[in-house]
Structure formats: C-alpha cells, structure tokens
Amino acid sequence: MLLLALVLFVLVPPEVLGRGPDICLWKHLFHLTACPACGSTRALAAFFHGNLTQALAYNKNVLATGPLLLFLLTQDAVRLLWRFVAHS
Numbered sequence: 001m002l003l004l005a006l007v008l009f010v011l012v013p014p015e016v017l018g019r020g021p022d023i024c025l026w027k028h029l030f031h032l033t034a035c036p037a038c039g040s041t042r043a044l045a046a047f048f049h050g051n052l053t054q055a056l057a058y059n060k061n062v063l064a065t066g067p068l069l070l071f072l073l074t075q076d077a078v079r080l081l082w083r084f085v086a087h088s
Contacts, residue, residue, distance in 0.1 A: 002073055006048065014045035014054065040065060 022028075026035035043058035047066040055062045 002069070002076060006069060006073055009045045009048040012045055013049060014042040014051075014058065017042045017045055037061065044069070 024035060024038055026032055027038065037059070039059035040061055043055045043062035044066060046052075046055035046058060047062050055066070
C-alpha cells in the first residue's frame with residue numbers, strides 16, 4: 001500500500017491533485033479554514049517530482065513526511081529481502 005501511494009505521488013503532478021475535490025477531514029469535521037496538514041498531498045507529490053521549493057510552498061511538513069516515507073519504503077524493502085533470503 002505504501003509503495004502504491006509513493007508511485008502515485010511520483011506519477012501524478014501536484015497541480016492535478018490541486019484541481020481535485022477538497023478531501024480534508026479536519027476542515028470538514030471541525031469547520032476549519034485550514035489544518036496543519038492541508039497541502040500535504042500536493043507537497044508530497046511535488047517532493048517526489050523533485051521540486052522542493054514547490055513542496056515547501058504547499059506544506060512545510062514535507063521536510064519530515066517525505067524522508068519518512070522514503071525511510072518506511074526502504075524498511076519494507078529490507079524486510080521483504082530478508083524474508084526472501086531466509087526462505088531460500
């Protein structure tokens with residue numbers, strides 16, 4: 001699932017995501033004008049397209065979430081590799 005999300009961030013430009021519907025649960029549940037996570041999806045898409053300036057403009061949390069997603073993907077890949085090696 002994580003890999004699928006990262007693939008989508010790489011394939012779909014942030015501008016396309018910005019044209020979609022507003023799906024922020026916090027804004028809809030609590031009637032906020034913006035929440036701390038607003039723009040994170042577009043920020044991650046920009047980050048994985050290599051545009052850090054644009055990513056930071058969408059949401060500065062991308063400085064933590066982008067590398068964290070890469071770390072989690074690497075961790076999953078290592079676990080999968082160890083399982084493969086252990087069962088061979």
